[in-house]
Amino acid sequence: xxxxxxxxxxxxxxxxxxxVTLNFVLGYAGIFSMxxxxxxxxxxxxxxxxxxxxxxGLLLATGAGMAVAALISLALALPALRxxxxxxxxxxxxxxxxxxxxxxxxxxFTGGIGGITNIPPASLFGFQLTTPAQYLVLTLACLAxxxxxxxxxxxxxxxxxxxxxxxxxxxxxxYGKNVAVIKTIAVAVSSSLAAVAGAxxxxxxSFVNVESFVLDTSVLLIAMVVIGGVATLTxxxxxxxxxxxxxxxxxxxxxxxxTEIGSIQQIVYGAAMVLLxxxxxxxxxxxxxxxxxxx
Amino acid sequence: MTGAxxxxxxxxxxSVSFGGLRAxxxxxxxxxxxxxxxLVGPNGAGxxxxxNLITGHLAPHAGSVRWLGRxxxxxxxxxxxxxxxxxxxxxxxxxxxxxxxxxxxxxxERDAWLWQRGGAAGAAQRLARAEAALxxxxxxxxxxxxxxxxxxxxxxFLSVARLLASGARLWLLDEPASGLDPRSYERFLALxxxxxxxxxxxxxxxxxxxxxxxxxxxxxxxxxxxxxxEGDPKSILSDPNLAAIYFGERAA
Numbered sequence: 001x002x003x004x005x006x007x008x009x010x011x012x013x014x015x016x017x018x019x020v021t022l023n024f025v026l027g028y029a030g031i032f033s034m035x036x037x038x039x040x041x042x043x044x045x046x047x048x049x050x051x052x053x054x055x056x057g058l059l060l061a062t063g064a065g066m067a068v069a070a071l072i073s074l075a076l077a078l079p080a081l082r083x084x085x086x087x088x089x090x091x092x093x094x095x096x097x098x099x100x101x102x103x104x105x106x107x108x109f110t111g112g113i114g115g116i117t118n119i120p121p122a123s124l125f126g127f128q129l130t131t132p133a134q135y136l137v138l139t140l141a142c143l144a145x146x147x148x149x150x151x152x153x154x155x156x157x158x159x160x161x162x163x164x165x166x167x168x169x170x171x172x173x174x175y176g177k178n179v180a181v182i183k184t185i186a187v188a189v190s191s192s193l194a195a196v197a198g199a200x201x202x203x204x205x206s207f208v209n210v211e212s213f214v215l216d217t218s219v220l221l222i223a224m225v226v227i228g229g230v231a232t233l234t235x236x237x238x239x240x241x242x243x244x245x246x247x248x249x250x251x252x253x254x255x256x257x258x259t260e261i262g263s264i265q266q267i268v269y270g271a272a273m274v275l276l277x278x279x280x281x282x283x284x285x286x287x288x289x290x291x292x293x294x295x
Numbered sequence: 296m297t298g299a300x301x302x303x304x305x306x307x308x309x310s311v312s313f314g315g316l317r318a319x320x321x322x323x324x325x326x327x328x329x330x331x332x333x334l335v336g337p338n339g340a341g342x343x344x345x346x347n348l349i350t351g352h353l354a355p356h357a358g359s360v361r362w363l364g365r366x367x368x369x370x371x372x373x374x375x376x377x378x379x380x381x382x383x384x385x386x387x388x389x390x391x392x393x394x395x396x397x398x399x400x401x402x403x404e405r406d407a408w409l410w411q412r413g414g415a416a417g418a419a420q421r422l423a424r425a426e427a428a429l430x431x432x433x434x435x436x437x438x439x440x441x442x443x444x445x446x447x448x449x450x451x452f453l454s455v456a457r458l459l460a461s462g463a464r465l466w467l468l469d470e471p472a473s474g475l476d477p478r479s480y481e482r483f484l485a486l487x488x489x490x491x492x493x494x495x496x497x498x499x500x501x502x503x504x505x506x507x508x509x510x511x512x513x514x515x516x517x518x519x520x521x522x523x524x525e526g527d528p529k530s531i532l533s534d535p536n537l538a539a540i541y542f543g544e545r546a547a
Contacts, residue, residue, distance in 0.1 A: 028333075034362075157404040157411045164390045164401040171388035174350065175402035175461050176376040182407045189409070 006132040010204055012244050013139035017197040019224040019236035024150050025190045026222070027230035028159060030166030031183060032085060035076065035092035038099040039069040039191040041213030043198020045103070045110050046159070048119050058122040058138075062199040066192035073191035077184040096215050103210040114261050115209025120237060122203035137202045140187050146193050151233055153189070162186055163231075223269075224249055227276055229283030238285050246272075300327040303465055303496055304380070309348055309358035310520075318344040320520035321358070326465060331491055332498045333507050335531075336517035337541055342500040343385065345517070346467050350382050351375045362465075377405060381463025383454045385470050389442040396438040398453055399425040402461045428460035432486065448479040455486065466490070468499045472506050484509055504532065514539075 018040055045067035050056040050064045078089035103110050110116070122129045122138070129135055153159055161182050164172040173179045180207040202208045220243065228239025247265050250256070256264060276284070304326040311319045319341045326332055334342045340402075347353040349360055351372035359368040367375055401461045403421040404411050411417060429435045437445065442453060451471065458466055472480050487510055489499060501507055507514065507528060514531040516524045518540050519540040524531055531537060 153409060156409075157400075157406075158395055158409045160393070160401045160404060161407070163393050163397070167390035167392050168388045170352070171384070171390065172401070173371070173373045174352075174376055174382060174384075174388070175457065176373050176405040177401075178371075178373050178407040185407065185409065 003132065006136055008244070008248060010132060010136050010139050012240055013136070013143050014197045014201050014204070015221070015224065015244060016237050016240040017139075017200075018144050018174075018194055018221050019228065019240045020143075020146055020150055020233075020257055021190045021193040021197075022221050023225045023230060023232075023236040024154070024193075025186050026225055027232070028154050028166065029162040029183060029186045030085070030293075031081070031224075032089045033092045033187070033190075034215070034218050034222070035096040035099070036190075036194055037213045037215070037217035039073060039194040040198045040201070040217065041103055041208075041210070042069045042072055042191075043195025044202040044208045044213070045116075045198075046195070048116050048202045049109060049202070051120055051122075052116070052152035058124045058199070058203065061122070061203075062196055065195040065199045068200075069078075070188045070192040070196035073187045074184065077187040081180050081183040081187070093215075096218055100210060100214055103213055111209065113210060115207060115211075117207045119202055119206040119208070121206070126234060129203070132204075135200070139200055139204070142196055146196060147208060147233060149193065151191075158182075158185075166231075219251060223273065225283075227273065227283055231286030232283070232285045235283050235285035239283065242272075242284070300324070300329055303328050303363060304349065305361045306345070306349065307359050307361065309345070309355050309360065311344060311348060311353055311355050317520045319348060319355070322517075322520070322522055323358075324515055324522060324525070326496060326498050327495050329494060330496060330512045331487070331510050332513045332515060333511040333528075334498065334500045334515050334517055335475065335502070335507060335541065336523075337543060338517075340517040341520040342517055343469055345522075346382060346469060346500065349375075349467065350380060379462075379464035380467065381458045381461050381465065382467035383458060383469055383471060385473075387450055387454045389450060389453055389457075391441070391443040393442060394439050395429065395434055395442060395445065395453055396425060398442050399428050399456050399460045402457045424462075425460050428456040431489075432456040432458060433482065448475055451475060452481075452483070455483075459490070464494075464496060465499045466495060468497065468501075470500055470502065472501060472503050474512070480506075487516070508532065 018036060022033065022036045025033055046065040046068045050061040056064070067217070076091060076095050076191035078260055080088045104113050129138060161172070161177055164177065165179055165182060169179055201212065225236045225237035225241050228237065229235025246268065250265050250268065251261055302325045307323050309322045326497065334345065336342055344353065348355050351370055354369060359366050362366065362378055362380065367378065390401060393401065400421060402423055406412055409512065410411065413420070429438055432455055433450060434452055434456060437449065442450065445453060457470065472483060475483060485505065487497060511528050514525065514528050515522055515532055516537050518545055522542060523540070524537060
């Protein structure tokens, strides 16, 4: 049971990093990306490649993943962010579909459909991380660092620029903000931080394949952010907890036939999403926050 | 006019069409330092379109815009803004979900990078500028409210505070007094006069003739995209032909 809970906690931590970094662009900048799982994947594959081919440790592998993810995000952002919202959604969806093909076909780098197994454990300052508990500590440390970075950025001038662009892009540029550059930097930061989750995932699972980085993952991450509450620091974490704990809790519900659990989960998910968007359109956390707002 | 009243902005035979409609047609005008120019004319005369051409929100089909003698036609609006041209919009375009203070602070932060240049001293300076702008428009005590939650007149003043804090040398105001009650409107006029006294150059689109007379040094009368007349307020407003056009009647 403890092993199960530790495993769940590590996966929640990794997904929380993804949700927090997606919220950075989606919630604060209003950039609706359908391709966040791509950068998760790029981080995972790059870290794997560095660890296996170069014998690199955790820091080198993660750093390389972040750099490659940032570069690829620039390729998406530079042309796509010159146009408005809905075109970016389409462009990011295109990137997601393209990435799935590359992840499944570029066997030399990704191992193809079968993926890559036996990824060596992460090493940090000569210390090898092998147990789930060690990965849990590492994941929580990374999550804390990512939250600290995002928090510092959104509470500072950069966050103000993002929110200004989100609220009124025309006004932001009319007052001298170079919208395309600010959005591009935001996407690059978000993507490179998402790659941290990818590296952690690869080392923790010691196995990666395309299944983890498909469109479903991107959609699930959007759900985590939207359900938890966009443009809040806590919202995406609450959303991650809800989305990942719900199936776990349902699995333990007595009286449910194990063959039906999958479809019941789908129904509960769907109903929860619809009800939430009707009654709490800003997400779980945003409503709580607004109640306490001084008017 | 020379010296104190040098030409800041000049449009040369500026034209733009939407389909078959010439929205701005061969407009040449000069905005001089320290002079308040008001654009008047019936709806659809091309006043806002002219603003959009000056600030780079629209690209002209012909003609050019010069700022301090340099051609700025075709430049992105953020660059035109940084050169010193600021504007307000009829629909205000506030950052609705941000606080009043953040609305103003945001326009003082122009570096696109993750942080602004100037360190803590620069940040303190920008904050002081933002606070002073809020103080000037009487919104200092609402600095933590969301822009969305302000009353209409306060929202108008917030849009002016943004302009004030941006440090723009030329203000293009698009119907700034519409919807203001008499007291707010007096306050608004006083604020504009104060800014002009401080060296600000203002160009206003306005339908309220009291404002037009109360603050303008010069009036440019536009109709169907063309400049029909320009001159001092008295001569323009006393012209019966222009009055007939303005009020939708046929010119004599």
